[in-house]
Structures are given as structure tokens and as C-alpha cells.
Amino acid sequence: MSHQLGRIKAIFMDMDDTLVMTGDADLKAYTDVVALAKQLHAQVNAPKLLEAWKQLFLKAPWDPTHKVPVNEWRSGLWKQALQSLGIEKPQMAEALQERFRASRLEHFALDNGVKEMVADLRQQGYKVLIITNGHAEIQRGKLRQLHAVEHFDGIIVGGEEIKAGRAEKPATSIFLKACEMAGCTPDEAIHIGDSLPADVQGAINAKLAAAILVNRWHKALPRAGPYPTHIVEHVTELPRILKALQAT
Structure with missing residues (x-):
């Protein structure tokens, strides 16, 4: 059963090295x-x-x-x-x-705790979508391996956007498409991923409520930015961040 959501209604997630340790x-x-x-x-x-x-x-x-x-x-x-x-x-x-x-x-599988976290977020009423860059054939193969359509509310593949004459992350259009699929406005959505140029900059460009960086190896961030709203070591830290965002 869903609860009464706060201002955040949708969560967009990168796939490679965020939901799955592709490396x-x-x-x-x-x-x-x-x-x-x-x-x-x-x-x-x-x-x-x-x-x-x-x-x-x-x-x-x-x-x-x-x-x-x-x-x-x-x-x-x-x-x-x-x-x-x-x-x-x-x-x-x-x-x-x-x-x-x-x-x-x-060996391509959702990392420990991810499936349970996503299921819990969806049960709470959040729309949870994947936005992944890359070649359409390769990414769709990975998504099938994950049975992603069963676990997520929507999937957008950057390679398919390019084929359609649009663009992949960090293009604002791909995040706005996700908002449309989730039935929310940009300020009601957050995005989490491991790439500063694609995920963080993309979320900032689209004016999402938060741009969260997965920094597994604690890499130093460049002085020039972009600057994430929050930094986590693993995507399963997201509920803690979400709770803080909903409280503000």
C-alpha cells in the first residue's frame, strides 16, 4: 500500500555501475x-x-x-x-x-539489496524508472537479463533516443521524457547514477529536485563541477537520502 508522498514522486536510476556493478x-x-x-x-x-x-x-x-x-x-x-x-x-x-x-x-545482476529497495520504494508509491545510456541492442540485452520490466515502472535507453533523433544523458529531453512517463514535474523527481557528466550534470540541466552521485571508490570530485546534491557509496543508501529530501 502506498503512503502519502511528499514533494518527491519519482526516482530515476542509472543502470551500469549504479544498479548493477557492470565493471x-x-x-x-x-x-x-x-x-x-x-x-x-x-x-x-x-x-x-x-x-x-x-x-x-x-x-x-x-x-x-x-x-x-x-x-x-x-x-x-x-x-x-x-x-x-x-x-x-x-x-x-x-x-x-x-x-x-x-x-x-x-554475471550481470542487480547488486545486493537493490531489488528489495526498488520493490519497497514502489510499494510506498514512488515511480521508479531506469535511464541508461548505450547501444540499444546491448542495453536491452542487459535489461532482459535483469527482468527489469518486472521490477521498474519504466525504462529509457539512450541508444533508442539517438535512433529516434533525440539524445541520451545528459540531454534534458531524456529526463523530461522520464518525468512524462512517471506523471511528475522535474522538481518532483530525483536521479541517481555514477557519472558526473551524464547523470549529475543531466539531472542539474533538467532541474530535477536532486542529483545523487554513486561514488563507489570515493574518487575526488573535480573543482569545476558539476556538484551532486548528495553522494553515496552504494545505491541502497538512497532511502536515507530520500527521507531527508522529503523532510525539507
């Missing part, structure tokens, strides 16, 4: 990929292979023109990484990408 899932996937690489090519220098792939991935995790399917694109990155070590094995590249994709999803 941890990546590390586990890398371990599995290294094991497979050694199995497929006994003499491979696995650390160098992984480093080469990471550098390529950071530059272009998917085709910027969106013409090449993302799985095919990432197989191509593994192929380039192998070639940088003098290994010409296209089928090995495809196998490494499939292992990375499958292993990453296998």
Missing part, C-alpha cells in the same frame, strides 16, 4: 575470455591480447555509423587484437566475443 561483471567475463584464449591458442599472450582489445573497445565499442551489428563489430575488435599479436584466426575472434558476451550477461 565486476566485465572482470569476470575477461577471466573467462582469457581461459578460452589459452585453450584455443596455447602460446597466446593473454594479458597483451586483453589489453589490445580493451584499447580498441574504449575507442569504439560499436560501429559509430550503426551499420555493423554490434556482435559482429566486437568480433572484429578481437580479430584486430589477435592480429596485433601476429595471430590470424577469425574463428577464434568470434569465439572470444561470444564468450565475452555470454559470460558478461551471466
